[in-house]
Amino acid sequence: MTLCYRSTTALGLALAVLASPALAGMEEAREFLDNEIGEMSSLTREEMEEEMQWFVDAAQEFQGMDINVVSETIATHEYESQVLAPAFSAITGINLTHDLIGEGDVVERLQTQMQSGENVYDAYVNDSDLIGTHWRYQQARNLTEWMDEEGADVTSPTLDLDDFIGLEFTTGPDDMLYQLPDQQFANLYWFRYDWFNDPEIQAAFEEEYGYELGVPVNWSAYEDIAEFFTGREIDGQEVYGNMDYGKKDPSLGWRFTDAWMSMAGMGDKGEPNGLPVDEWGVRVNENSQPVGSCMARGGATNSPAAVYAIEKYKYWLENFTPPAAAGMTFSEAGPVPAQGNIAQQMFMYTTFVPSLVQDGLPIMNEDGTPKWRLAPSPHGAYWEEGMKIGYQDVGSWTILDSTPVDRAKAAWLYAQFVTSKTVDVKKSHEGLTFIRESTIEHESFTDRAPKLGGLVEFYRSPARTQWSPTGTNIPDYPRLAQLWWQNIGDASSGAKSAKEALDALCEQTEDVLERIQRAGIQGELGPNLNEERDPQYWLDQEGAPKPALENEDPEPQTVKYDELIASWQ
Known part of the structure; x- marks a missing residue:
């Protein structure tokens, strides 16, 4: 459990009162590094202190300013709001409030500010799915120009944009950066590795379906596996072969715009x-x-492929999924596999991994390793090599033009603080949403990888580049x-x-x-x-839209998980 950083020690208070703001800020920074970060950084202690000194100096003219930013409620942003925001305020003297609300509400607030010109928030963490919107409307600050011009004095010399893994998703066709990635997570295939490797279960599956149980490569195999496990009793409980959600709610839209149709082909x-x-x-x-x-x-x-995608989703939801799932939202459905009665899930947002690795869960071994694994999601009958195969969420800092310059500068400092190399490794251990190459390759994640079910291996593999957010087609x-x-x-x-x-x-x-x-x-x-x-x-033309296939259930294909992982290395 994370212990919130506290800045109210006697020494901290004394320095805040008696010393200069810069000296007080650095004392707070050192305490923050001692108590919260430790060695969980890609920087040396000296480099961390130099980076913190820059934030202290750059924030001097914004001392006492009240700044408000907003993001959706996921583990990464909870850590930012509860730990990093108070630390930033103590170190810089900027009174930073980081609100947490639903993703749909974030988009609504952003839309309100764009339409009214009123400064609702000083900065937003909103998905890079809006890149087509920001590029076309030109109401978000062009960060490329901002960093070179108006915001140059508050742009960190250690920001190191080349270290970010998601900048291609936040860059418009004009080659300008409009958003700075803050967290990333993919949707992947999730399955019970222990059950899939149980000799009795393997034999029963092969006898019934005529091929080896393994990670499904296509939807035909996924459906067979879902059918096989549903209704089976394992470890004293009834098992389901699929998990999903179906409530008529904004999160149902993400379920499909987040690449379900491209996965179908x-x-x-x-x-x-x-x-x-x-x-x-x-x-x-x-x-x-x-x-x-x-x-x-x-x-x-x-198109026929889109109809196929929806019909498969519905069929699996109705036949292989816990009945309650039809009335669930994204956030309600995510932790359900932790209960131990789900065999596989086609569409697992990895932002839920922190809730799936808690000690004592029925899906965890006593040694802290998971009984489950993550793998690439299977594809549908219309999919062809070279097509997008999955979705990657890139929640990114966005500052609108309607935000006054001084407030935009102060908010930009916070955006850089929570994505800085000083804090990113520790933040990534809390939320498991990677944005920096240096963090992914950090030794602490090599050590922790066996307890994260393939998440680290995926982000270190070339496969991750095939998972992408909504592109610029959406205006x-x-x-x-x-x-x-x-x-x-x-x-x-x-x-x-x-x-x-x-x-x-x-x-x-x-x-x-x-x-x-x-x-x-x-x-x-x-x-x-x-x-x-x-x-x-x-x-009749080449490519999409594609005519209906005569056979929408091709021969099922599976692959052994361990061979799949080996192919990434």
């Missing part, structure tokens, strides 16, 4: 995102302008994202068929694109919709 080839058709089914032209979402305009949101994430959970919710609940829900989704998407186009608010970067034509025209 709906979009085009291309990394980090399919081009010209991405994982939302939105097509862009050669100028990166969105031209359609429905098949009639060359999009793929209502207004806040407005378009809400359409997904509303329409997919209709399919999930049975109010509409998958095809009906997706037809409605793509039509509403194009309504939004058309309004942006008419308003002209994104200029030459904004949508430029294709004329509607017979969808068959587009189905």
